[in-house]
Amino acid sequence: MDPARSVSPRIRAVGLTLLLAGVVVGGIVLSAITGQLAITPTEVAGSLLRAVGLDTVWAPTDPIVESTLWFVRFPRILMGLLVGAALAVAGAVMQAIFGNPLAEPGVVGVSSGAALGAATAIVLGASVLGGAGIAVFAFLGALLATLLVYVVSRAGGRTEVVTLLLTGIAINAFAQAGIAFVLFVADTASREQIVFWQLGSIAGSLWSQVAIVAAVGVAGVIAAILLAQRLDLLALGERNARHLGVNVERLRLVSIVLVALLTGVAVAFTGIIAFVGLVVPHIIRMIIGPAHRGLIIASAVGGGALLVLADLLTRTMVAGAELPIGMLTSLIGGPFFFYLLWRQRRRSGGWA
Numbered sequence: 001m002d003p004a005r006s007v008s009p010r011i012r013a014v015g016l017t018l019l020l021a022g023v024v025v026g027g028i029v030l031s032a033i034t035g036q037l038a039i040t041p042t043e044v045a046g047s048l049l050r051a052v053g054l055d056t057v058w059a060p061t062d063p064i065v066e067s068t069l070w071f072v073r074f075p076r077i078l079m080g081l082l083v084g085a086a087l088a089v090a091g092a093v094m095q096a097i098f099g100n101p102l103a104e105p106g107v108v109g110v111s112s113g114a115a116l117g118a119a120t121a122i123v124l125g126a127s128v129l130g131g132a133g134i135a136v137f138a139f140l141g142a143l144l145a146t147l148l149v150y151v152v153s154r155a156g157g158r159t160e161v162v163t164l165l166l167t168g169i170a171i172n173a174f175a176q177a178g179i180a181f182v183l184f185v186a187d188t189a190s191r192e193q194i195v196f197w198q199l200g201s202i203a204g205s206l207w208s209q210v211a212i213v214a215a216v217g218v219a220g221v222i223a224a225i226l227l228a229q230r231l232d233l234l235a236l237g238e239r240n241a242r243h244l245g246v247n248v249e250r251l252r253l254v255s256i257v258l259v260a261l262l263t264g265v266a267v268a269f270t271g272i273i274a275f276v277g278l279v280v281p282h283i284i285r286m287i288i289g290p291a292h293r294g295l296i297i298a299s300a301v302g303g304g305a306l307l308v309l310a311d312l313l314t315r316t317m318v319a320g321a322e323l324p325i326g327m328l329t330s331l332i333g334g335p336f337f338f339y340l341l342w343r344q345r346r347r348s349g350g351w352a
Helices: 009-033 041-051 063-098 110-124 131-153 161-185 188-199 207-226 228-234 238-243 248-270 276-288 292-316 325-348
Strands: none
Touching: 009 041, 009 063, 009 276, 009 292, 041 063, 063 131, 063 207, 063 228, 063 248, 063 276, 063 292, 110 131, 110 161, 110 188, 110 248, 131 161, 131 207, 131 248, 161 188, 188 325, 207 228, 207 248, 207 292, 228 238, 228 248, 228 292, 238 248, 276 292, 276 325, 292 325
């Protein structure tokens, strides 16, 4: 017997979550000390302790160090954690309601729908309402895209792989055409801001934006955890779930709104960051099994860890330049997506 499989799924889930939490802590420290301005780990710790009223000899004496930490690096780190968690949980929930491991906000067009909504908000002037205005439009775009995917790709109570992917291609194409039109009619300042959404980046994150993502993201993750037991029952099949007292259509509708909320609030402030919701839940499911409570919690921590480390790489891979984080996650997720397609085809003896 495989020793790893002899351990109960709950223990594996707790162990993996703690391991990922350690990775998150390490990623936070590395991100805080790495940059054009050298900052020591003790200065980071001292600055955090000072913020809670515990002044120590570790606290930085240079005001530039303090400003860099609190106005540049800390908001960026927190944004990476929150967005990574939101996208990973959105992917896990989406895979549950579609019953398909290839469902992911970026792949099936939900992220593009949110980006189109955000771009429209900028051009229409909704951005004058602040981050909340853009977030609302991004949510509406993500919600419409998710509903379209659900309605078009599902037939006979299941989602075909090819239909899901073709639906995603169509929605992505439509959203990209919409973004191109918005770029055409936008002024120069708005055009530069919209291009940002297409590349994906957490640079320049503000505390006001972090607060919005935190409020929606934390509430969304908690809601997903509360739905976990019903998602487990749904995995047994719609008929079995109904016999066990699950209102399947209500569960799917609530889950669709939840996916749109998590994806919309992430895209509203960071742009399109693809494949986080595909790679993270899939790998975690392979390690701890399909039970959704542990899967969602570990995915939230793992998604945050992935984006914090990915953002660190974007700042350090090329000297004097910063790569878009969306490009880096696509370089990681693209080959993984092809692997999943290849494995799915081998299992079915052809395209499903």
